[in-house]
Amino acid sequence: xxxxxPFETVVARYGAVVLRVCRALLxxxxxxDAWSETFLAALKAYPDLPADANVEAWLVTIxxxxxxxxxxxxxxxxxxxxxxVTSTAPAADSRDLxxxxxLARLPAKQKQAVAYHYxxxxxxxxxxxxxxxxxxxxxxxxxxxxxxxxxxxPASKGESR
Amino acid sequence: MSTDDLAAAYPVDPDELxxxxxxxxxxxxxxxxxxxxxxxxxxxxxxxxLAATDAGLVRVAYASEGxxxxxxxxxxxxxxxVLSAPSRLDTVAHELEEYFSGQRQTxxxxxxxxxxxxxRNTVLHQLTGIHYGxxxxxxxxxxxxxxxxxxxxxxxxxxxxxxxxxxxxHRVIRSDGAIGDYVGGVAAKRTLLDLEAAA
Numbered sequence: 266x267x268x269x270x271p272f273e274t275v276v277a278r279y280g281a282v283v284l285r286v287c288r289a290l291l292x293x294x295x296x297x298d299a300w301s302e303t304f305l306a307a308l309k310a311y312p313d314l315p316a317d318a319n320v321e322a323w324l325v326t327i328x329x330x331x332x333x334x335x336x337x338x339x340x341x342x343x344x345x346x347x348x349x350v351t352s353t354a355p356a357a358d359s360r361d362l363x364x365x366x367x368l369a370r371l372p373a374k375q376k377q378a379v380a381y382h383y384x385x386x387x388x389x390x391x392x393x394x395x396x397x398x399x400x401x402x403x404x405x406x407x408x409x410x411x412x413x414x415x416x417x418x419p420a421s422k423g424e425s426r
Numbered sequence: 427m428s429t430d431d432l433a434a435a436y437p438v439d440p441d442e443l444x445x446x447x448x449x450x451x452x453x454x455x456x457x458x459x460x461x462x463x464x465x466x467x468x469x470x471x472x473x474x475x476l477a478a479t480d481a482g483l484v485r486v487a488y489a490s491e492g493x494x495x496x497x498x499x500x501x502x503x504x505x506x507x508v509l510s511a512p513s514r515l516d517t518v519a520h521e522l523e524e525y526f527s528g529q530r531q532t533x534x535x536x537x538x539x540x541x542x543x544x545x546r547n548t549v550l551h552q553l554t555g556i557h558y559g560x561x562x563x564x565x566x567x568x569x570x571x572x573x574x575x576x577x578x579x580x581x582x583x584x585x586x587x588x589x590x591x592x593x594x595x596h597r598v599i600r601s602d603g604a605i606g607d608y609v610g611g612v613a614a615k616r617t618l619l620d621l622e623a624a625a
Contacts, residue, residue, distance in 0.1 A: 271501040271508035273464075276450070280443050285436040297446060304450050308459050311506055364435035383432045 269316045272308055279321055280304075282385060283328050289368055289380035290332045295339055302331040325385035329377070329395050367417040368410075375410030382407045451511035461505035463514035464497065470526050470621075471614040474591070476515045479504065482536030483518055486589050488610035503541065522591065528625050531558035533592050541588035545576070549583035556597040559622045563601035585609055591618065 283303055287296035306327050314323060368376060374396055381387040381395070382403075392403040454460040462484070464477040475487040475496055484504070487496040501508050512519075517535055524530035542550055552570045556562050562570075564577040564584075571580065584595035590609050596618040600606045608615035 268498065268502050269506045271462075271497045272506055273497065273509050276447060276509070280447065281438040284438050284443065284446070285433060288436045289432075297449075300446055301449055301453065304446075305453050305457070305459070308450070308454055308507055308509075309457075364431065368432070368435065379432070383429045384436070 269311075269314070272311050275307070275311070275320055275324075276304060279324050282321065283324050286325055286328050286380050286385045287332060289365070289384055290377065291335060292339075295332075295335045299328060299331045299335045302335065303328045306331065321385065322387050322391055325381055325387045326391065326395060328385070329381065364414065364418050367414050370417070371410050371413055374406045375413065378403055378407035379410040379414070383411075447510070451509050451513075454507075454509060455511065455514065459507055460509055460511055460514070461507035462500050463509060463511035464500075465510060465512040465515045465519065466493065467515075467519050467522060469522060471591075471610055471617050474522070476518055476522075477508075478514050478518070479538045479540075481538040481540075483515075483589060483592065484538040484541060486591055488590065488614065490611055491609070518592070525591075526621065528621065531622075531625070535592070537589060537592070542583075542586070545571070545573070545579055546583035546586060548572070549580050550587060550589075550593050550595070553584075553587075553593050553595055553598065556594055558594075559625060561597050561599045561619070564598055564606070565601050567598055581607070597622075 280300075284296065284300050287299040287303070290296070291299055303324060307324055314320070368379060371379065377396060378389075378392055381392050382389065389403040389407070390400045392407070393400045396403060396406070451460065451463070455463070458480075460480075462477055462479055464475060464485075467474045467476055472489045473493070474489075475485065475491075475493045476483065477485040477487075477497075477500055485496060485500060487493060497508060518533070521530055521533050521535060525533070539547060539550075549567060549571045552567055555570070556567075564580045565574065568574050568577045568580045573579070580598065584598050585607065587593055587595040587609055590596070596608060596610075596615045598606065605612055605615055605619070
């Protein structure tokens with residue numbers, strides 16, 4: 266019987282994963298806010314989480330909700346800055362930023378499905394629960410997203426053969 | 427396009443995560459969600475884990491006790507809302523630094539005694555009456571605690587002291603003058619007694 270780990274261990278183990286998911290969905294400052302809100306909400310609810318729960322999936326699910334909250338708050342605060350999710354021009358010399366930029370340009374559901382599954386390790390059934398629709402639709406959204414990234418990000422072709 | 431490719435597109439700098447962690451700890455403290463704050467303090471008797479609830483210092487642990495195991499125990503016994511959050515421990519850390527440099531003889535921090543109960547708790551409270559630089563035998567402490575024959579139980583209370591150094595179980599020695607056992611190991615006990623004898 267393993268007991269529930271101290272929350273510090275949860276932050277240490279999943280902090281980076283959750284930050285990547287937030288960054289895939291939001292601008293950097295908003296991503297930091299969403300990360301903070303996610304872990305604060307998780308800390309609050311943690312004593313009630315079943316000891317055998319999938320902690321990573323639980324965190325990504327919270328991050329999904331917090332990303333929506335942060336996006337809405339940002340829209341209210343700065344109505345003119347209407348979700349410039351595609352941000353500014355990507356740094357010309359950075360392959361990684363190119364890929365992040367390509368992901369940011371995907372349609373919302375594809376972007377979320379790719380982020381939750383490939384960055385957050387969330388099963389498609391759980392993604393379907395978050396985005397609505399069937400598990401098959403969630404799987405298709407992620408596959409379509411990955412296919413679009415491959416088209417828009419040819420540099421990765423060599424690695425994906 | 428692999429998971430690794432995608433993860434590499436969002437490089438996470440450890441310093442950024444550390445800053446976010448600090449922000450989380452502050453927010454948790456502000457919102458009353460930080461049930462247990464802890465930090466590790468380097469001392470002449472090795473790294474000491476210091477943990478506090480909002481009621482006060484609840485645990486001091488030597489490395490030999492296994493800090494991960496001690497944190498797991500705090501999580502199980504008190505609350506899993508445990509975070510590394512040094513600021514709540516600033517005062518006790520400062521006082522310990524003064525103690526180890528010979529500039530302090532008593533500690534002035536709130537203590538949370540919830541990890542000891544019954545006779546052990548009675549014994550540990552008696553220990554606070556053994557002053558800096560003094561020692562007492564297990565039997566003498568048993569007598570002070572009202573059970574002169576319970577010297578073995580005094581040994582157990584010392585061995586399970588959740589607040590060593592602060593609650594001075596290191597000042598309890600054998601009646602024949604031998605140093606006796608210690609939760610942090612005999613070498614640590616010797617270091618503390620020598621430090622206090624030198625002052």
